[in-house]
Every structure is written in structure tokens, then in C-alpha cells.
Amino acid sequence: MPPSGNRSTPVIKDVAQLAGVSVPTVSRYLNGTAKVSQEKREKIAQAIKLLDYKPSFVARALANKVMDSVTLLTSLSRYWATTEINSGAEHAARDRGFLFGVTSLDGISDDEIESTINRVLSANPAGVIVSESDEIAIQVLHQIPKDTPLVLIGGSRGDAPYQVMPSEREGGRVITEHLLGLGHRNVVHVHRPEGPNNNTRTLGWRDAMRDAGIQAVEAYQVGSDLEESVELGRKLAHDPNLTAIFAGNDETAISLIKGLRDEGVHVPEDVSVAGYNDQLFSRMWDPPLTSYSQNFVDLGAAAFEMLYAQIEAKRAGNPAPAPECRVIEGRLMVRDSTAAPRNAA
Structure with missing residues (x-):
């Protein structure tokens, strides 16, 4: 039987x-909101196949009161780590039949926060x-309605009932301990601006230096302009006490290496340099870059699965899952950019 009326x-x-x-x-068959007899299910399935019917996503959403979709709100959207997190969440959502959207918070003012949230929730x-x-x-986090399933990625432990965290502080500690274990004592740290939380790479660097009984030397903050890091590398090349640098990300590490080389300093013979994130180009650099591999894709996937558990419980009328804070561990990747200092005993 063809579609009714003149519709194609x-x-x-x-x-x-x-x-x-x-x-x-x-509608009940499509949404799974109530039981439908096996006989009717078979008839509906056959009709859908014969008509090549494609269920309306919007119509199903109206029946469920919510869309089969999730939204991720993020700042620093242009960064590689953010892209990897989004990719992990999107693939996990797709596997569950959900649409996945990203709303960037880059550049919005305090006055725009409420309107941004309203657009997302609409x-x-x-x-x-x-x-x-x-x-x-953080401001956005606190303005999401309490009855909305919500997962926080990052932050300080306990910032939200449902939270997935990268091992940022642990990673900073592991990288620094690697350099200290090679015999370096003056491990300089260079980082970009970090979130206002207690899970940062810089804090991990300080932890390792303190535990080794070394007063942490100066940490340098740089922006996303890589030329700024190149210039800092040129400056650090003239520090006679410098033997090792822990850079907060791989792009900064490679830019520092360029600045050191511009001034005739060799890596790792004169100065060891370690990065963070283990981007694909890190292993192809000369020398291949020691880095900390953070599983950002797994981080995004874990965040969606934690969110999905809340969504399913809410739709079934069941109690919400127990609050959880899950830490996604990374691992140290040792390569040729780090070595023992020349004067190591």
C-alpha cells in the first residue's frame, strides 16, 4: 500500500x-516506552520495511519529552586534547544511537552564559x-538544572556528583620523577594557563620536586603562540644551571627545543626536554619526544557512558546511579629527548 495522500x-x-x-x-514500538505484543511488533516491523519508513527523530523526541541527543559544553575548543575528548564522546554516543553536539564557550561573556545554556536546553x-x-x-556547570543528567570532565575531585578526570596531576608528577630519576635536579617547568582546580600538571611537578627534597625552581607560563615558547627557549639556553625542562604540552616542548637549538644547545646532550599529551608528531620529532600519553579519547567515551547510565535510569523511572568520580590513567612514553645530565655521577 502506498503512502496515504500524495506524499512521497x-x-x-x-x-x-x-x-x-x-x-x-x-509510537510505543519505536520508542520502547511500553510493551507491544509480538504479533503487532512483527506487523509493524514488516510495514516499516515495506514502506522504507525512516522514523522522525524530532517526533520521537516529542514523545519522550527529550531528544536522543547529548550536548558537550567546552572551552578551548581548538586544542588537540579537546578534539580528542569530543571524538571519544561522539563515538560512544553514536554506538548508543544518540546524536552528539558540541557548543563552544570560547569568547562568551558572563552575560552570555545564561542565554547559551537556554539555547542548549531548548x-x-x-x-x-x-x-x-x-x-x-565552572559557571555553566552550576547553572545546569539539577534534574538534567550531567557529567563533568576535569575540574577538582568532587566538583560534581558524576565526574571523569584525566590524570593531569599524576602525569605531571610522573614526568618530573622521570627527569629526577635520570639525575637532573634543576627541572624547569613551562606551561600554558591551567584550569582553576587541584588536578594540574604544574601541581604534579611541584609534588615531585617537593617529595625529592628539592625546592621547585621557577615555572614559566606561556600562551598558545608558539613563537613565545621559542623565544623562551632562547632565553633558557643561557641559564648555566639548566639541565632539564618539563613542558606542559608537546607543542610547547618542540618550540622550546627550537629556541634552545637556535642558541647552540643540544637536546638531550645539554638539556633534556619532556612534553605532555603524546601527540602523533611527538614520536616523529628529532629527537623523538619523551611525553605523557593521556587517553583523551577514553576520557570522552567514559564521560558519555556515565551520562548514558543516568539517562537510562531517569527514563525507566529508577533511582540515579551512585555518584562516581572516575580517573582515566595515562602512561609515560620514554624516548630520546631525555637523558642523564652530562655531569651525572
Whole structure:
């Protein structure tokens, strides 16, 4: 039987008519919101196949009151780590049949926060993920309605009932301990601005220096302009006490190496340099870069799965899962950019 009227695209009414059931029954079958007898299920399935019917995502959302979608709110959206997190969350969402969207918080003012949240919530997402990296993200986090399934990526432990954290502080400690273990005592740290939390790479560097009984030397903060890091490398090349640098990300590490080389300093013969994030180009650099591999894709996937558990419980009318803070561990990747200092005993 062709679609009713002159429509070329079948609608749910056509499926119901061909299957000999009511429209609400087809809707229940599609949404899984109530039991449908096996006989009716078979008839509906056959009608859908014969008509090549594609369920309307919006219509299903209206029946469920929320969309089969989730939104991730993030700042620093242009950074590689953010892209990897988004990719992990998106793939996990797709595997569950959910659409995944990203709303950037880059450049918004305090006055725009409420309107941004309202726009996101007006699409009726089933849940929200907030990736915390600055004060704006924290403000957004606290303005999401309490009954909305929510997962926080990053932040300080306990910032939200449901939270997935990278091992940032642990990674900073591990990198620094690697350099100290090679015999370096003056491990300089160079980093970009970090989130207002207690899980930062810089704090891990300080932890390792303190535990080794060494007063932490100066930490340098740089921006995303890599030329700034190159210039800092040129400056540090003239520090006679410098033997090792822990850079807070791989791009900064490689830029520092360029600045050191510009001044005739060799890596790792004169100065060891370690990065963070273990980007693909790190192992191809000359020399291959020692780095800390942070599993950002796994981080995003874990955040969605934690959110999905809340969504399923809410839709089934069950109690929410127990609050959880999950830490996604990384690992040290030792390569040729770090070695024992020349004067090591």
C-alpha cells in the first residue's frame, strides 16, 4: 500500500495503516516506552520495511519529552586534547544511537552564559557534558538544572556528583620523577594557563620536586603562540644551571627545543626536554619526544557512558546511579629527548 495522500515520504500514519494498528502503538514500538505484543511488533516491523519508513527523530523526541541527543559544553575548543575528548564522546554516543553536539564557550561573556545554556536546553537534550578548563565552564556547570543528567570532565575531585578526570596531576608528577630519576635536579617547568582546580600538571611537578627534597625552581607560563615558547627557549639556553625542562604540552616542548637549538644547545646532550599529551608528531620529532600519553579519547567515551547510565535510569523511572568520580590513567612514553645530565655521577 502506498503512502496515504500524495506524499512521497511515508509517515507514521502510513505504517499504522499498513500494519493494522493505531498510531500510538507504532509510537510505543519505536520508542520502547511500553510493551507491544509480538504479533503487532512483527506487523509493524514488516510495514516499516515495506514502506522504507525512516522514523522522525524530532517526533520521537516529542514523545519522550527529550531528544536522543547529548550536548558537550567546552572551552578551548581548538586544542588537540579537546578534539580528542569530543571524538571519544561522539563515538560512544553514536554506538548508543544518540546524536552528539558540541557548543563552544570560547569568547562568551558572563552575560552570555545564561542565554547559551537556554539555547542548549531548548533543544531538549537527554543530558549534558561539561568539559571544565576555565571559570566560564565552572559557571555553566552550576547553572545546569539539577534534574538534567550531567557529567563533568576535569575540574577538582568532587566538583560534581558524576565526574571523569584525566590524570593531569599524576602525569605531571610522573614526568618530573622521570627527569629526577635520570639525575637532573634543576627541572624547569613551562606551561600554558591551567584550569582553576587541584588536578594540574604544574601541581604534579611541584609534588615531585617537593617529595625529592628539592625546592621547585621557577615555572614559566606561556600562551598558545608558539613563537613565545621559542623565544623562551632562547632565553633558557643561557641559564648555566639548566639541565632539564618539563613542558606542559608537546607543542610547547618542540618550540622550546627550537629556541634552545637556535642558541647552540643540544637536546638531550645539554638539556633534556619532556612534553605532555603524546601527540602523533611527538614520536616523529628529532629527537623523538619523551611525553605523557593521556587517553583523551577514553576520557570522552567514559564521560558519555556515565551520562548514558543516568539517562537510562531517569527514563525507566529508577533511582540515579551512585555518584562516581572516575580517573582515566595515562602512561609515560620514554624516548630520546631525555637523558642523564652530562655531569651525572
